[in-house]
Amino acid sequence: MPPSFGTSGLRGLVTELTPDLVTDTTRAYLDACAHGGSVMVGWDLRPSSPAIAETVLAAIAAAGLTAIRAGAVPTPALALAAATRDCGAIMVTGSHIPADRNGLKFYTLRGEITKDDEAAILAARGNDWPVAGTPAPVEDAPAVAADYVARYLSAYGSGALKGLRVGIYQHSSVARDLMMEVFAGLGADPVALARADDFIPVDTEAVAAETRAQLAQWCTDHRLDALASTDGDADRPLLCDAQGRVVAGDVLGVLSARALGSDVVCTPVSSNSMVGMIPEFTAVHRTRIGSPYVVAAMEAALAADSAAKVTGYEANGGFLTGFDAQGPAGPLAALVTRDCLLPVIAPLADAHAQGLSIADLVAALPQRFTAADRLQDIPTEASKAFIARLSADADARAAFFDAGGPEVATDTTDGLRVSFEGGQVVHLRPSGNAPECRCYTEAPTQDAAGQLLARHLEKLRMALTRSATG
Template sequence: MFGTSGIRGLYGSELDEKLALLVSNIFADNVVAVGRDIRKTGKPIAHAIFAGITSAGMDGIDIGIAPTPTVAFATKIRRIKGIMITASHNPPQYNGLKFFKDGIEIGRNAEREIEERYRRCETRLADWNKIGRLIKDDSFIAKHKDSVKSLVNIQKNKRVRVVIDSNGAGVVITPQLFREFGCDVISINDSIEGFSRPSEPNAKNLEGLSKKVIESGADFGIAHDGDADRCVIIDEHGEIVPFDVQLSIMIEHELERTRNKRIVSTIESSLIVREAVEKSGGELIVTPVGSSYVGEALERYNAIFGGEPCGEYIYQNGVHVPDGVLSAAKFLEIYLEKGRFSELKKKYKTYPIYRDKFHAQDRNGAIKRIKAQLRTEGRINEEDGVRVDEDDGWFLIRPSGTEPLIRLTMEYKDKDKLERKRAELVELIKKNL
């Protein structure tokens, strides 16, 4: 039922109102704040969730359309629980549920308990006179915005022009936040009636943003995914800052400000991310892929920052889930301190990297077959799929936690070596799907 980030699936077949009602009822042993992104299926799912919460005798707080980190923020300041209705970067036919408590995603044990009680249909029904209330409260959006402003130092001595491509729940907070920072904001894809482009903020899907940055003479562009837990930067030339470079820039920025040198990233971390940590005197703590693992490790090891090479960043002083809104503000802070991203990214030596994905209905079975047939003399890590580190590079083959996919990530210092390994690994994966 649960993947790397909550429950996610195709609406109607893998996730529907019945499931939403039952799991929310099981989850509701406290007040529950609920937000949603702009997917059309969010409204009926929200109705089911509030029925589940209130029938358990608990109050449900309706935040409305809001970013995932805003819902997590509500649970942190009120010491309550939260549910975010979103499938994040997945296509619009998907939807999902993320679960929070006290500012962080619930852990694997709590997820397993929900799954077990769901299978047993173990729900709660309060007496007629103890039914919970439905309370509308969108004030958490402004409170989250104020919290973000308190965590950055924005010098208003330069007028910065920024194009913001919210394309989802981020539209209710990020454009206004940047206006309050004194920026000249150009907002695109800012409807709340559905996505204007595919939700995943990659180079292909951000071509419109890149074009707008160039046409408007903007200093940089910002893109979110559907629930604004990701932040992607476009430089003034309309070029996306590579995810590994973007993460490295943020790691060095955070390490400059503290004596706490612990950084969390995932098994998917590239060579330049590891080099950025080492260059700044940091200690890298590695987890499986997934924001819940990163958030848990950040709290367990008291790390200053945690991030993944997809634009998801978690800060010690913020909520302990990826916060694309705070990340956007941090990148503005970096721009004002260090200048244009086109110049800043030149400081980072990148190596040839390749990412691909393959449809696999039985992704876990496919991974088992791939592991059995893999032949390598490199160092093997099987904590999340299989990662192999060699002297001049590495590769990772893992099952997606949110879609029926096998993902391949690989990086080598030599391009010819990368191509040879790519052909070998793609053949191995395809014959075992």
């Protein structure tokens, strides 16, 4: 599949992200989107990212604009720096997908691009811009990481996590050193775990069983109160309690929004339905999957009421703040892009202030449980065709789904989400940025959600394998 825009930016095989294509897409962004005449460029730690970033910087400079090199920094740190400087930004990252793939994420003066911006970029491509020579004349922005760290230390203060022993699963996250600094600055005792020299594609939304077992073992071995990590470009969080149990991203979203005093929440249809049961939230807007859709919903909510305390999050845990919030020690400015640190720090600090563990905080929420995973190396068109057939044919759904009760509702906002009598939910969807088919489940207990997921992943594997072999 050639490079294309998915749920969050352009993605494709590194071999297909040629200098010509990267230059063309960068110049299209410069023509189509508001950037104020300056664009900041950052990248993750996958091997192909620095060279792609230099091509992007050269294209910006060749257009007569100010190219700013941020270096290897988290995506939310780049977005914060661009917002502070009032300029555009491009992040070179493939996020959580394997190292043979990479991509570009774009930011305008108002933040992360929307689907309208994406359409404008696509319409502006194809002008056959020459690839500019490198190295390009650029400015350097050395304070990007430091300013991102300061954001949390100033808002939460040096005692927010005092006395907590927190493991930091470092792997190849671009935020691995920065997280150690932040947690130490908040009073915790951070413990570095499993730093990797090679790129590891950690998907915080679909944590493999062997990884979960390792997380739990680390918590036991190092007597941890919690364990934190991120995906490759650090816009998705991972948080475990003291027993090493992963707290789902959409649960972190609920906890974070409540801790910040949010009253309007925007989140995709795949997120845990408990969000609609939280009395502090006066409005919940459900969207298609992908941060551009969440951003658009947040913008619409703020347009309807500029005083609304709007937040957004995805099932992967990426958290977006649409209003200037107040932390325990100081202000926390809006940041309308997926962040990894806030949805870890906010719940931990809230629990610690109440004398609770993170497990206690989670246990007090309405008891709805989710699970998610995906089949890899599945052609997108095969997933789309199979899900379209199920969506159109009630008999095909009855034959495929096994949820212990009859179907009571379907939702085709994004893929196919089917609700069953008894509270079970199964949601199938082609990935927007990789050849994968994702499956999300929800049930009244965690075991039931996990069993529902296991059954339907196997059924999905069999169905798509039969389809591939004719």
